[in-house]
Amino acid sequence: MAKFIYLSEQELKVGAPLPWPIYLRSGELLAPEGFIVDNLAVRHRLLEKRPVRAALPGDRSIAATLVDGEDAMGRQLRDPLIHLKHNAEGLTLTYKLPGDFEARNEQVEFLGRIPLQALIVSAPTLRLGGGQVWNDFEGLPIAVQVIFGRNLCVFKTSLMRYASLPSPHMFLRYPTEAATKPFRQALRVDTRIPVVLSIDDDHSIPAVIMNLSGSGCAIATNFVLGQAGTRMKASFRLKIAQQNHLLTVGCTIRSVKGKLSQQMRYGIEFDDGNDGATMLAIKSFVYEHLAER
Numbered sequence: 001m002a003k004f005i006y007l008s009e010q011e012l013k014v015g016a017p018l019p020w021p022i023y024l025r026s027g028e029l030l031a032p033e034g035f036i037v038d039n040l041a042v043r044h045r046l047l048e049k050r051p052v053r054a055a056l057p058g059d060r061s062i063a064a065t066l067v068d069g070e071d072a073m074g075r076q077l078r079d080p081l082i083h084l085k086h087n088a089e090g091l092t093l094t095y096k097l098p099g100d101f102e103a104r105n106e107q108v109e110f111l112g113r114i115p116l117q118a119l120i121v122s123a124p125t126l127r128l129g130g131g132q133v134w135n136d137f138e139g140l141p142i143a144v145q146v147i148f149g150r151n152l153c154v155f156k157t158s159l160m161r162y163a164s165l166p167s168p169h170m171f172l173r174y175p176t177e178a179a180t181k182p183f184r185q186a187l188r189v190d191t192r193i194p195v196v197l198s199i200d201d202d203h204s205i206p207a208v209i210m211n212l213s214g215s216g217c218a219i220a221t222n223f224v225l226g227q228a229g230t231r232m233k234a235s236f237r238l239k240i241a242q243q244n245h246l247l248t249v250g251c252t253i254r255s256v257k258g259k260l261s262q263q264m265r266y267g268i269e270f271d272d273g274n275d276g277a278t279m280l281a282i283k284s285f286v287y288e289h290l291a292e293r
Contacts, residue, residue, distance in 0.1 A: 032117035134162035188213035
């Protein structure tokens with residue numbers, strides 16, 4: 001079992017990068033490895049928290065070992081997001097700024113993670129007066145929902161740091177635990193594939209496939225396709241193993257989102273009676289793109 005010791009004042013040097021991550025006694029990451037203490041004020045703020053670090057072979061002070069804190073620290077060292085890589089999609093932040101009457105829900109882009117240290121996401125626009133920026137809200141509690149693969153993952157975190165370059169992004173504290181549950185039956189990939197939809201064989205409607213799985217897809221269009229339960233055919237091309245394949249599948253609308261004055265988005269389920277070779281081609285496209293991530 002890992003041992004943790006209190007950080008000494010001599011180990012926290014101004015202007016030098018941390019050679020190891022430091023934590024609170026609760027197991028929450030306080031500063032990642034490589035973090036640079038800019039000035040004496042920052043050093044003082046960190047020392048006030050009585051930070052700890054993992055004990056090294058050369059640390060012989062048994063009295064300094066946090067025996068009662070090992071369980072919390074051990075949980076921190078087990079990565080609750082080990083399966084979250086660049087397969088993330090649909091990441092939502094929920095937070096409440098000072099003065100807000102209701103919590104905000106913002107869709108952001110997942111940019112990456114530093115395992116056990118930080119998550120990196122795009123920064124939503126604040127839409128505040130008074131010239132406030134995200135730097136003013138470091139430590140703000142944030143709830144996160146992220147879809148990856150077939151799963152929905154939910155956890156709590158806080159804003160650790162904001163950076164404006166090269167594009168606005170935020171570092172979120174790495175969670176010590178997360179709840180993951182099945183969200184969908186099939187794996188899917190984000191796409192922008194042109195598709196032609198035929199309804200009742202009377203007319204054709206252009207649209208775009210926004211994501212695709214072996215059992216269905218999401219379609220965006222400026223045209224009204226119908227209500228849930230409407231059946232139609234979808235024709236589109238997929239490039240699999242450097243070869244183009246023209247596919248036509250029967251499908252059914254299962255969900256409708258959007259307004260008539262805006263772009264409509266439809267959840268589509270492929271019919272069970274489609275040709276087996278066609279469905280195998282769609283699954284091959286999905287797995288090929290998942291492997292490239």
